[in-house]
Amino acid sequence: MQIYNTLTRRKETFTPIEPGKVRMYVCGMTVYDYCHLGHARVMVTFDVVTRYLRWRGFDVTYVRNITDIDDKILKRAEENGESITALTERMIEAMHEDEARLGVLRPDSEPRATGHVAEIIAMVETLIDKGYAYPADNGDVYYRVRKFEGYGKLNNRNLDEMRAGARVEVDEYKEDPLDFVLWKAAKPGEASWPSPWGEGRPGWHIECSAMSTCCLGDTFDIHGGGPDLTFPHHENEIAQSEAATGKPYVHTWMHAGAVRVHQEKMSKSLGNFFTIREVLEAHDPEVVRYLLVASHYRSPINYAPEALAEARRSLERFYTALDGLSLGNDDGVTDGKVDTRFGERFVAAMNDDFNTPEALSVLFDLVRELNRAGKDAPERVPALAQELRRLGGVLGLFGQDPQRFLKGGQAALPLPEDEIEARIRRRTEAKQARDFATADAIRDELAVLGIVLKDSREGTRWVYETPQA
Numbered sequence: 001m002q003i004y005n006t007l008t009r010r011k012e013t014f015t016p017i018e019p020g021k022v023r024m025y026v027c028g029m030t031v032y033d034y035c036h037l038g039h040a041r042v043m044v045t046f047d048v049v050t051r052y053l054r055w056r057g058f059d060v061t062y063v064r065n066i067t068d069i070d071d072k073i074l075k076r077a078e079e080n081g082e083s084i085t086a087l088t089e090r091m092i093e094a095m096h097e098d099e100a101r102l103g104v105l106r107p108d109s110e111p112r113a114t115g116h117v118a119e120i121i122a123m124v125e126t127l128i129d130k131g132y133a134y135p136a137d138n139g140d141v142y143y144r145v146r147k148f149e150g151y152g153k154l155n156n157r158n159l160d161e162m163r164a165g166a167r168v169e170v171d172e173y174k175e176d177p178l179d180f181v182l183w184k185a186a187k188p189g190e191a192s193w194p195s196p197w198g199e200g201r202p203g204w205h206i207e208c209s210a211m212s213t214c215c216l217g218d219t220f221d222i223h224g225g226g227p228d229l230t231f232p233h234h235e236n237e238i239a240q241s242e243a244a245t246g247k248p249y250v251h252t253w254m255h256a257g258a259v260r261v262h263q264e265k266m267s268k269s270l271g272n273f274f275t276i277r278e279v280l281e282a283h284d285p286e287v288v289r290y291l292l293v294a295s296h297y298r299s300p301i302n303y304a305p306e307a308l309a310e311a312r313r314s315l316e317r318f319y320t321a322l323d324g325l326s327l328g329n330d331d332g333v334t335d336g337k338v339d340t341r342f343g344e345r346f347v348a349a350m351n352d353d354f355n356t357p358e359a360l361s362v363l364f365d366l367v368r369e370l371n372r373a374g375k376d377a378p379e380r381v382p383a384l385a386q387e388l389r390r391l392g393g394v395l396g397l398f399g400q401d402p403q404r405f406l407k408g409g410q411a412a413l414p415l416p417e418d419e420i421e422a423r424i425r426r427r428t429e430a431k432q433a434r435d436f437a438t439a440d441a442i443r444d445e446l447a448v449l450g451i452v453l454k455d456s457r458e459g460t461r462w463v464y465e466t467p468q469a
Contacts, residue, residue, distance in 0.1 A: 001056075001351045003222075004298060006230060006253035007154055011353055014252065016221050022053050022060045025212040025250075027225035027233065028110070030067040031091035032076040034275040035098050037259045037266060037303055042226050044289055045256040045297040047104040048395055049224070052350050055394050063215045064107040065208060066092060068114050069201050074190060084191055098276040101285040103396040109215055113207040117193045120202045120210040123244050124182045124195075132243040136173035139185025139198045145178040148239040154253065155231045180236055182206045205236035209249075213241060223250040227258045257300045266303075274303070284409035286400060287312045293356045293395050314360075315397075316406065316465055318388065321367045321374075323402040325385045339384065342366045346391050356395060363391060406463035413464060414449040424453065424460050 002011040016022050026046045029039055050062050067073075068088040077087045096106070113120075124141055127133035132148065135141050145151050145159065152158055159178065181203040186192030192199040202210075212220065218241075225234065234253065241249040258265070261272035279288055291311040295301045342362055349358035366388050373380040392398035400409060407417070415423075423442050430438040443453050452465050 002353055003252050003254065004353045005251075006255050007250075009156070012252070014221075016058070017219065017251065020057070020059055022058045022222065023216040023220035024050070024060065024062050024222040024224065025208075025216055025220060026062070026064045026107075026223070027208060027229055028064040028066050029091075029095055030070050030072060031088045031095065032070065032073040033091065034277060035095050036273060036275050037261075037279065038226060039095075040098070040102060040276050040279075040288065041259050041292055041301065042224070042256050043099050043104045044102060044292040044396070046224050046254075048293060048297070048356065049222075049254070049354060050105065051394055051396060052354065056347075061109075061216065062107045063109045063111065063212065065211050066110050066112045067204065067207065068092075068112045069191060070113075070204060094277070098280070101280055102276070102289050103285065103399070111211040111215055113202055113211070116207065116211050116214060117202060119214050120206050121183075121193075121195050123206060123210045123213075123240070126244045127182065127240065130243060132239075133182055134175065135197045138173045139200060140173060140181050141183035141197055142174055142179040143182050143236070143240060144175065145180070145239065146176060148243050150242070151239050152235065154235050154238055157231070180205060180232065182240070205233055206240055208233070209237050209240040209244070212237075213245065218245040218247045218249075220250060222252045222254060224254040224256070227255050230255060254297075256297050257295070259301050259303055261303045263302055283308055284312070284405070286397065286405070286409060287315060289396060290315050293397070294360060296357055297354055313465070316463075318363070318367055318392070318398055319400070319402040319405045320463075321370050322385055322388065322398065323406060325381060339369070339380075339387065342369075342387060343391065346394075350394070359391075359395065363388065366391070403463075406465075408464040413451075415451070420446070420451055420462060424462065427453075428460065 001014045003014045004011050024046070026042065029035060035043075046062070046064070050060050053060050066088075069084070073084055073088060077084045080087060099106070124133060127143065128135065128141070131144070133141055133143050183195060183197055183200050183206070184203055185197070186199040186201060190201070192201055212223070223234070223237075230253075238249050260266065261270075261274070264270060264272060266273055276288075287308060288311075291303070291307055292301060294311060294314070301307075342365065345362045345365075346359050349355045349362060352358070366384065370381065370384040370388060373384055389398050407413075413420070423446060427439045427442040430436070430442070446453060446462070450465050451462050453460050453462050
């Protein structure tokens with residue numbers, strides 16, 4: 001298995017530190033607002049990574065943290081007139097709802113910053129003792145960036161370049177503009193914890209160093225996150241952790257690509273910012289998940305109506321092939337022989353840095369084979385259908401009832417189902433009265449809305465197909 005390592009900027013053979021076990025930490029959300037599409041990208045990316053590694057037999061421990069104390073949280077709670085706890089609990093519950101709808105499995109552990117203040121303080125004390133950090137007169141504690149010899153290795157930058165053009169916080173209490181805060185002195189009325197340096201709270205970067213090493217050890221296999229975290233957050237994590245423990249922090253760094261909207265960076269200022277729940281109000285969650293999976297995890301994704309429409313049409317091809325098929329006996333075992341070629345190609349694709357676009361191309365070949373078998377070799381159909389479900393499940397796809405998905409799934413239909421059924425009955429009555437003009441008009445009206453009627457001797461059924469953009 002090859003994984004692209006952001007640290008070395010190349011694909012490397014993945015060899016777990018402990019044979020058969022994978023320890024993975026992913027930077028999670030700062031819970032002051034609803035999750036947006038960029039969060040969905042990270043959620044789905046590392047859900048696929050976890051699913052595939054487990055499918056291949058690895059014992060995976062997946063940790064994704066929650067930042068529940070932060071400047072943005074303090075500001076939002078004050079604006080809302082609610083407590084910090086009320087805000088963060090509400091947002092965490094919403095986050096879990098969003099990820100569940102997207103088919104994202106919960107991490108094994110979700111440590112919260114406020115639950116690890118003791119470990120954070122202990123790590124800061126260690127850094128001070130080793131000369132990598134210093135308390136300032138204002139009650140803050142800062143990290144000495146120039147003290148850490150390898151600073152900049154994740155982003156391939158040197159200190160002089162960073163100082164010349166970096167976005168660094170200017171602070172008269174810092175020894176060097178590049179130094180960053182580990183512990184922030186509390187302002188009047190802010191949430192705070194006692195520490196050797198006075199009342200305060202953790203800085204953002206130190207919380208991940210403390211929580212990841214607490215949950216996974218001083219050195220672990222994979223650290224992941226969004227594209228905007230490589231600098232300064234992950235760079236600072238490396239500096240903190242390796243200075244504190246004296247050991248390599250992470251073997252493999254993985255970063256998901258950005259989500260763009262109509263080829264522009266998603267931003268509230270540009271008016272193209274979408275939360276996950278806003279998107280799921282109009283689109284089946286599996287369609288959104290498919291859009292996220294259809295691009296390689298390191299590539300940017302363009303979110304646009306036509307992209308979602310294409311994602312739905314792709315899923316319709318798979319579900320149409322599965323519609324009405326028996327996938328095996330009660331034990332889930334088919335009598336037909338499974339064609340191993342598709343599974344082998346699927347594994348080869350996923351072993352190449354989780355190449356989901358190539359894996360999906362294998363599944364498209366499989367669905368074509370399934371459709372051919374339906375005409376020429378029906379005895380092969382159950383085994384092929386079960387293989388399609390099995391491999392698709394590794395990506396978190398094809399788990400719905402085909403009829404349910406083809407009738408719109410969880411997306412908002414253009415008409416209520418009872419209205420669609422009523423129009424079909426009127427059409428049937430018109431046909432029986434040999435009023436074919438009315439029957440055809442009803443069919444055409446529904447087709448414009450994406451409601452496609454399919455007649456058979458058993459009657460008329462309907463499916464929802466995304467209208468062409």
